[in-house]
Amino acid sequence: MATLELKQIRKTYDDTEVIHGVDLLIESGEFCVFVGPSGCGKSTLLRMIAGLEDITAGDVEIEGEVVSQVPAAQRGLAMVFQSYALYPHMTVRQNLSFGLENLRMSKEEIDSRVAEAARMLQIEELLQRRPGQLSGGQRQRVAIGRTVVREPKVFLFDEPLSNLDAELRVAMRGEIAALHQRLGNTMVYVTHDQVEAMTMADKIAVMRAGIIEQYGSPLDLYNFPANLFVAGFIGSPRMNFISGTIASRTDKTVTLALVGDHRVSLDAKRFGGDVGEEIEMGVRANHLEIAKSDKDADLRFEVNAVEQLGGETYLYGTVGGAVPFTVNVQGQSKIAAGDTVPVKLSAELVHVFSKRSTLSLLQTA
Ligand SMILES: Nc1ncnc2c1ncn2[C@@H]1O[C@H](COP(=O)(O)OP(=O)(O)OP(=O)(O)O)[C@@H](O)[C@H]1O
Numbered sequence: 001m002a003t004l005e006l007k008q009i010r011k012t013y014d015d016t017e018v019i020h021g022v023d024l025l026i027e028s029g030e031f032c033v034f035v036g037p038s039g040c041g042k043s044t045l046l047r048m049i050a051g052l053e054d055i056t057a058g059d060v061e062i063e064g065e066v067v068s069q070v071p072a073a074q075r076g077l078a079m080v081f082q083s084y085a086l087y088p089h090m091t092v093r094q095n096l097s098f099g100l101e102n103l104r105m106s107k108e109e110i111d112s113r114v115a116e117a118a119r120m121l122q123i124e125e126l127l128q129r130r131p132g133q134l135s136g137g138q139r140q141r142v143a144i145g146r147t148v149v150r151e152p153k154v155f156l157f158d159e160p161l162s163n164l165d166a167e168l169r170v171a172m173r174g175e176i177a178a179l180h181q182r183l184g185n186t187m188v189y190v191t192h193d194q195v196e197a198m199t200m201a202d203k204i205a206v207m208r209a210g211i212i213e214q215y216g217s218p219l220d221l222y223n224f225p226a227n228l229f230v231a232g233f234i235g236s237p238r239m240n241f242i243s244g245t246i247a248s249r250t251d252k253t254v255t256l257a258l259v260g261d262h263r264v265s266l267d268a269k270r271f272g273g274d275v276g277e278e279i280e281m282g283v284r285a286n287h288l289e290i291a292k293s294d295k296d297a298d299l300r301f302e303v304n305a306v307e308q309l310g311g312e313t314y315l316y317g318t319v320g321g322a323v324p325f326t327v328n329v330q331g332q333s334k335i336a337a338g339d340t341v342p343v344k345l346s347a348e349l350v351h352v353f354s355k356r357s358t359l360s361l362l363q364t365a
Pocket residue numbers: 013014018036037038039040041042043044045192
């Protein structure tokens with residue numbers, strides 16, 4: 001087990017800085033996921049940890065030791081790539097043992113590690129086959145097996161499941177999580193899929209344009225997004241946003257004036273921000289409900305489309321004329337496209353962000 005620390009890491013390609021001074025401490029045994037949109041620097045950061053990419057400035061430390069200048073093979077890390085990069089002319093057994101033979105390990109030790117990895121990943125029956133004779137999921141397991149046999153201190157994964165179909169991806173997610181449980185190693189996992197991040201991670205680093213926007217547990221990020229970007233990125237369906245201003249404030253309540261002549265009163269203790277400040281209110285689809293009457297309602301919601309899933313219903317439409325909104329109701333709904341319905345929000349679950357800074361105005365005591 002090993003801690004992994006990044007200290008003011010920067011990366012420049014041809015005069016363009018793509019990683020802007022990242023600090024991060026991953027505790028020993030943690031499963032950390034880097035998530036963010038395409039091009040934000042996830043792979044670059046992972047490859048710098050692995051030693052596959054020069055570090056322009058800053059340091060990588062493993063177990064408190066600076067390894068920035070240590071060659072990849074000696075860092076005690078092993079990486080699984082998106083393309084499995086198996087040797088097509090070798091059997092599964094040879095693919096698993098090849099890297100160990102290069103380390104001049106004894107045959108007994110190699111055989112025992114390969115047998116153990118094959119058992120753990122349930123590929124014992126496939127050891128004599130070649131990669132071309134395997135399914136996508138089986139190939140991915142062999143690729144993971146190749147890192148397992150090396151018994152690395154830290155496992156690195158770069159979008160290992162993105163070539164698999166949806167069903168297999170969910171199954172493999174579970175297998176990697178189970179592998180982490182069994183081995184207890186520190187693991188760093190890159191994905192652009194926030195659902196994958198939410199379901200697998202102990203800690204998530206949400207990245208955008210070469211910086212970490214927020215680092216925390218999945219539920220921390222979901223419940224307390226620090227800024228508009230994280231609020232819009234984490235959680236599915238995407239959080240609804242409606243703009244407005246802080247209209248008034250007393251000791252008890254803060255009142256927001258929102259697009260479409262809507263007014264919403266919230267607990268003043270929960271939010272900072274001055275009267276007159278421009279804000280974005282954020283509320284998740286499952287923190288809204290259809291109100292009994294206009295009197296109880298916070299928003300008028302014009303429904304454009306209805307998705308009946310049986311157990312729950314998604315209503316898609318707009319508020320205030322043109323602001324896109326999604327409402328999730330439990331069970332089956334009689335509401336139809338074209339209806340305008342009163343909607344009530346769970347005031348204690350609402351988010352407010354400063355438009356200028358994009359930061360959350362939530363006061364976390
Ligand atoms: N070898 C390179 N030379 C120049 N620019 C590069 C190089 N590799 C990556 N970049 C740039 O660095 C930035 C980060 O790229 P990176 O591959 O780390 O993104 P990513 O978050 O992994 O994206 P994706 O989700 O698409 O894999 C991008 O703007 C990319 O164009």
